[in-house]
Amino acid sequence: MPAPGTSTKSSQRRRAVLEAAVACFARKGFYGTTTQEIAERAGISQPYLYRLFTNKQALFASVIHHVSELIATTLAAQVADAAQPPRSPAEALHVARTAYTGLIEDRDILMFLMQANCAADEPLVGDAARSCYARQTELVRELLGNDEEAVRQWFGAGMLANVVTALGLPDIDEPWARTLSGR
Secondary structure (H helix, E strand, C coil): CCCCCHHHHHHHHHHHHHHHHHHHHHHHHHHCHHHHHHHHHHHHCCCHHHHHCCHHHHHHHHHHHHHHHHHHHHHHHHHHCCCCCCCCHHHHHHHHHHHHHHHCCCCHHHHHHHHHHHHHCHHHHHHHHHHHHHHHHHHHHHCCCCHHHHHHHHHHHHHHHHHHHCCCHHCCCCCCHHHHCCC
């Protein structure tokens, strides 16, 4: 049931704007994307976009929160839905890495995450990006049995996976690309 003063239709439009914004910001970043482009992709007017989000920073921060929720939900669900629950932090790490790899195969998600890091100098954006990392860190820490070194390894491997995927290294048959992509 929608909160008082909201409607399901408004909630659906808000979600459509967030999804459109992921795609637009993924391609051109915070600075290169206009709210008009996002509104057009979402099938709404720019003034209506500003009724949903006060400004571009607030929209971008909301998209970070949306993607953070997607990541957290995907990782937690993958671990919970494993054929057998992971018996060790190493097994949980493998299951979570598999889920993360699947997520970043969606190029829009991957590129949006990279763009979010690049726009972290914007106050609302930086706060949202740090909040996203904090949430992911706590989730991964929980999955890995509070092993700080394993958490750092997770993020290091994740950043490398981002680069490998963003640059299409699995499709490049050169020694350096094979090294980075683990082939």
